[in-house]
Amino acid sequence: MIGIFFRNLFRDLVRQPLRTALTLSGVVWGTFSVVLLLSFGDSVSKAQMKRFHGMGQGIVLVFPSRTTLAWQGFLKGKAVRVTPETVEAIPEKVPGIELISPEFVGSRLISYGRKEFRNTVRGVNPEFELMRNTIAGKGRFIDAEDMTARKRDCFIGDVLATDLFGTEAPVGRNVLIDGVPFLVVGVMRTKLQNSNYNGQRDERCAFIPWTTYSSLYGAKYVSNIIFRPRDLGRSKAVMAGVKGHLAKLIGFSAADPDALGVWDTLDFERQFTTFFLAFTVFLGIIGSFTLLVGGVGVASIMRVVVEERTREIGVKLAVGARRRTILWQFFSESLVIMILGGLVGFGLSAGALQGAKAFPAGGFTDFVGVPVLNPLVIVSTVLILLAIGVVAGMIPARTAASTDPIEALRK
């Protein structure tokens, strides 16, 4: 039976090579489109997510502002002032915070030798490094000793390092920040960053201990707070806790919508994820339409094959084949064509992706990433291929199975 099956199939495929080639090309091209579009969508999503994580991962930014509600005798418009000590003490009062740092931001003159730049200086604590992905590529980030001793140590962005030092190694050298010498203890690892707040991107910033910052510049109140909830899904609840705590401590209404500006990147990340999922699905649907055309091709060719083999179907029915048997015979023939086309399509797209990888796209790669044939793409494509294959195979197979044996034998 298997022998006959494959001989039949092979015969149908080989007898009319042009017809076979055209039928297969529809499926091949469809599979090719689905794979390429899906892997492109996937890589763009991942590249964008990576850029987004350049600003930080799982963080909530809080910007103290002015009250917009009168509260307990205070008129509205009162400035909300938060000291760094208050910030450091928040986790003792509000549960669910993994990391937290106050942040001072200022624009200051940074110089080395004859080179001088007016860049952003941020006063932070060591927990900032993990939250904001300012990972040390050389040396280290600000540490606990820097904090307690108010050391004049600084950690600088990679672009600032190149601007100041050129080819020299920055770690261990002194720079002047507003004329005060600071020891460079580390340089940030290069990263992609597509979002930012208050000042320049991290690649051009200098980071110093907030203790040093406040004592040196007399800054009392932080420009913002940055924290990461322990359970990323509960960022809203933790933020409500922080706000309630600060409201009581500093004196503003916890119901005041604008006393604290909040940028919940987790919220943003969820929208971002949803958007890129929709984007990828959309591309997948476009690809599926192409594949659908291929499926229509298979269905119509199989109808012709059924028509040509009506007599054979009649004979089989006469000697005792069930309708189901006939159905399966033609259904599986269509599926084999779909699978064959799918395999060739996968092969071609794998080749195309490999070729694309070899092409240096430069900065373009930062935006679209490198499309690869990952399991998600493969599984989705196989599912789409099967769904279309089943429909495309069922239609002619049902026609075949409903053949009237008497009519068929009379032909």
Add this chain to the structure above:
Amino acid sequence: MIELQDITKVYRTGSQSLEALRGISVKIGKGEFISIMGPSGSGKSTLMNIIGCLDTPTAGEYVLDSDKVAGLTFDQLAAVRNRKIGFVFQNFNLLPYATAWENIELPMLFDGKNGRRRRERVTELLNAVGLYEWRGHRPSELSGGQQQRIALARALANDPPILLADEPTGNLDSKSGEEIMAILTDLWREGRTIVMVTHNDHIAAHSERTIRLFDGQVVA
């Protein structure tokens, strides 16, 4: 035992209707050799199709081996055709791209017989019709007589008690025709029921009894 009671078959095409069979009652006993004769359009083929469970009557009752056939579904009828009835056609109706061996094997595949039993039975049948050497050939490589012998072997694959032959010698020269009739006669002597449609009085003379049809009715 084949028992047809008041069988009517009406074909409807749009508003027109054609009565192919009008109240036919026929009894064919086990082991009989019957020929059905009649001019074109007399309803011979329709009657054969009904006896062969390829078609169902519009009215009337058909009892095959004390089972009513009327109420069976298509797949149940397929099983009846597969096990109880062997078909021999005027134009052989072999699968053109399958070998002689595969053609004979076909009914056993639909019956789900295992490989060893199929091999044994096909070998036996090929030897019986004297075409074992031709087992790997396609129908197009065989003569008409050889093709009809392969078709006969296929009809016998599941060892059915009834053989239905529709003009089995119609496409053959007289020598091959006689050979086929000799095999049919042998099969009848072994105890099989044979129902044959023919135009040819000479061929019909091999049978025990002739049913003559005219205009959808039995005339003799």
